Amino acid sequence: MASTGAQSQNGDEYFRQGVSLARKGHWKKALAAYKESLRLDPNNAQIYMNLGFVYYELGYDREAQQAFDKAAKLQARPCVR
Numbered sequence: 133m134a135s136t137g138a139q140s141q142n143g144d145e146y147f148r149q150g151v152s153l154a155r156k157g158h159w160k161k162a163l164a165a166y167k168e169s170l171r172l173d174p175n176n177a178q179i180y181m182n183l184g185f186v187y188y189e190l191g192y193d194r195e196a197q198q199a200f201d202k203a204a205k206l207q208a209r210p211c212v213r
Contacts, residue, residue, distance in 0.1 A: 143172035147179055154182065159189050177206035 150165035166183040173179065184199035 143169045143176070143179075146172065147176075147182075150179075150182060150186075154186055154189075159186050162186050163190065175206055177203040180206065 146165045146169035150162045150169060153159075153162035153165055163183070163186045166179055166186060169179050170176070170183065180199045180203035184196045184203065187193075187196035187199055
């Protein structure tokens, strides 16, 4: 069980790093942090939502929509456009 907690904690750390980077407008670095967070916590809808916003800011509309769709599926409710 310790391994799972460590993975989740690391995923949380990458998530917080992504939030901080996105707030500063460092979109590509935020993208990398969110992707690493997803690698460690692949069923976290909030990460997909934030990833979608970063993709949107980078102009990757298709990837943004895919991330939003994945978040919606994980939350079992549609994302409103």
